[in-house]
Amino acid sequence: MHDMTQIIDPLPSRTQLLLDSVRALRKPKLDGAPELPKARLVRSAVALSAADIATYGRACGFRREQGVPLSYPHVLAFPLHLMLLTRPSFPYPASGMVHLANRIRQQQRLHEGQALRLEVFCERWVAHPKGQALSIATRAYSAGALVWESDSLYLRREIKNPLGEPWNDGLPLQQEGLLRTQRWVLPADLGRRFAAVSGDFNPIHTSLIGAKLFGFRRAIAHGMWTLGRALAAQQPPGGLDQAEAHCDFKLPIFLPGQVALWNRPVTGPRREFEVRNVAGDRPHMRGLFIWNESLK
Template sequence: MARTVLDAAPALPALFARAALTARGRGGELPDTRLARTGVAVDPAALADYAQVCRFPLGDALPLTFPHVLAFPLQVALMTDRAFPLALPGLVHVRNLIEADRPIGVGEQLDLEVWAERFAPHARGATVDLCASVSAGGAEVWRSRSTYLARGASAPEGAPASDVDVEVGALDRPAAQWRVPDDAGRRYAKVSGDVNPIHLSGLTAKAFGFKRAIAHGMWVKARALAALSGRLPDAVAVDVAFRKPLFLPSTVTLSTEQAGGGWDLAVRNVKSGTEHLIGTVRPA
């Protein structure tokens, strides 16, 4: 295993530009590479902007999804390296699992590490998991697994099939309704750094096969968890599947139901009933 510690967060606009230029000619196995940063401090202004876009209240602890924003530049750096077998442009986030052992204080110094694993066949191509670990005071306190789908790609022969679904109850009663504006992707891109073109405009999304821009899956997840602020366990696991793209603009409903000591979640289109996100929140 090769482990590289970076002094600063990689510049995401430059990485996405490089990803577009180096998309062709990829293939092979996943690299045995890890990228890390140590002693990372949270920028209060960046945290406030993120909280506003995702509707989290500001407090002494980080929103559960915010460490993903800290680790994401390292994951993009890993995916844009020529050794990574899949082209980053057009990758679709289809599942995300976050596990937290405790709330992370806003002022804590954090160590981040990311890697890729589980390159697997899927009915529509291939998936890969981008994993992240966050430690504080020498102990891991948060971890995540983001599964991305590359449509039309091929995984190595003999790899086990990917698992991208989550089981929840019926969730028939909406608890809230959101109007998701056409600039939601650009607003989240500004606070997260995720400037994948499928989220930014209809024109750039169409270049990758989408009829309109689509919302970031992690924004949908964050917005759903923000609606449960103050009602989540301190040690928690949140597993969600991004079922269908949430095209911008849209109006959606959030349905929640207590289950297993936590919650089941679903975000659906208000008119068609199309499921955009389903997930579970459970004590860890």
């Protein structure tokens, strides 16, 4: 066991998590370099609830015949992310942290009713041109085996002399040959609706006033909703055994709004894709989705 492992059972209520986020809006000025929090937060048995998966699926466009969505375990782990970011030992306020990228890898098929052991910890600092970035790792185990994992990169803007390895400028993809395959109309309340599913009530997603406080002219869509919607449009029926999804979040999606999914017209278990503005000349997200036989 990690020397700073903490079992979180039961999970704090959403009200408590929101209160902790408000208390963490102000942090004392750092004296020297920030320290990477050492805690590893653990939920020992989290059920893959069929009802909760269905609710998430409706929010993102997944169908039941697609099995457990590849992006769904992030929703289960997000409260632990928030607990790490709102701890007194974390050097920056949680609100205003920008989700830059996500890397997901599934090792085995997930099933409704299955129980997962979730472990979440701050993995490393990353030096980004716009400030200090942080990688938060999530690991999910079943019967002692690693079955799903992700690394989420968050950014605190305007931090001088950031620590860590330099940001490598994201996912390299050939954008030529991508074609528009879907167009999505996003309602003004999408952020509030997805917050109710995901537990991510960051005010940049749920409130016009909150968004303006952090420099956005309107509320913006959750990055993980955008990823989920893109995977739902491409995930095959029958469920996934091994799979990977890599995505970089680019320009914010303002709500209400319209965006389009662009991907390469290929057959087989590999998709390169972007979510762009309606005109098709500005990317909101860039991604790569690979599944099953391509990973064997």
